[in-house]
Amino acid sequence: MRKIVILIILSLTIQCSFGQACGIYRIKYVGKIQSNSFKIEKIKLPTIKFLHGLENENSKNSSVEIELTNNQFLIELRSHLTSIYENAEDLLRFYKEKREGIPIIFLVIVNGKKKEIQTELTWDNIQITMVKDDKFGNLFELNLNEIDLENDTLKEEYPWDSVVTKVALNAIHLSINNFVNEVKDENFPSSPGPFNVPFRQKEITEFEIIGYSYSETNPHIYQIEFRPSNQTGSGNRITVVMNIKTKEALKVYMQADG
Template sequence: MKRIFILLILSFTIQYSFGQACGIYRIKYVGKINLESIKIEKIKLPTIEFLHGLEKENSEKGFIETKPIENGIYIELGSHLTSHLYEKKEKLLKLYKTKRENIPIVITVIENGKNKEIRIELTWDNIQISKLEDDKFGNLFELNLNEINIK
């Protein structure tokens, strides 16, 4: 009986200690890159962990790579983070702004047969965030990076 009681107490302690709030969320990056006669090889975008200030820019988990689709950006990321804070776009944007002044993006292009990285800092004022409805689990927010002009 003592063992069952100890296991029950241990179980409740673990559940209470490691329980999470409800509501994972996802972000979908969208945007367009305007380049003149240069081919885009790949795009590196910040992960949710980076936007939350949990990862550094040079860390392995700070960015995710994607291939452009007709010079466009389209990728969806899921968070492992949970909270009721991530239900409204205003609260999420406020959190991002307090953690990161700008969003860095790295675009790898092929110029004269060689790969070249172009780093761009986008300000939060030029990014629109909206909450989208879908039938998947968790909230979905779209981060529209709009048109990125590279000369």
């Protein structure tokens, strides 16, 4: 009896030592996020158990939370499941049988508050390739490419769409460049304006909305208040006067009051 047990253990050990007979494989998520409207803190990507249909979206084991580096992500996950995949086509076919795409959750800061935004990528927008390395278990790279948070599937909680926000941010960057480079423009930035001291911090590239107001005489004219995304409390402020109907930036006021 002992010899039989030893032979069984030896057989399993040999199987796990060659190829991928134990069925263990790894996936590596790679990709980049493009966003001018949101400050992205982290993202949540599906676990392998979720991709296999063993976890639902509400389960705590359905996703893994990762931080971004320059809005890019790269993480490797290991499967302990028993299915065997020797090529990317078989793995993609299996994933497609489970669901049409994968959900991705973005942890962002909107209007000074943290919130989650969810979208779903279809398998047509994801490339799966097999990567050769010297580690145990086949490695498959899931390239999610560049995910654009400015598209219409991610609506902001404002009376305008994401295009208006993008135009306003472009007007801010134009005004900062004009001021630093001493380019005269009566509107970008506007001078004189309601504020006293424009700020010169050209290195600031990310801004968040902290409030807005609109004109009673012209309901399409909004004053949208921004501040640097890494700033808390009072400090640098920028007001962009926007026509949200024509999606045109009219003026930019800048102030450094911190």
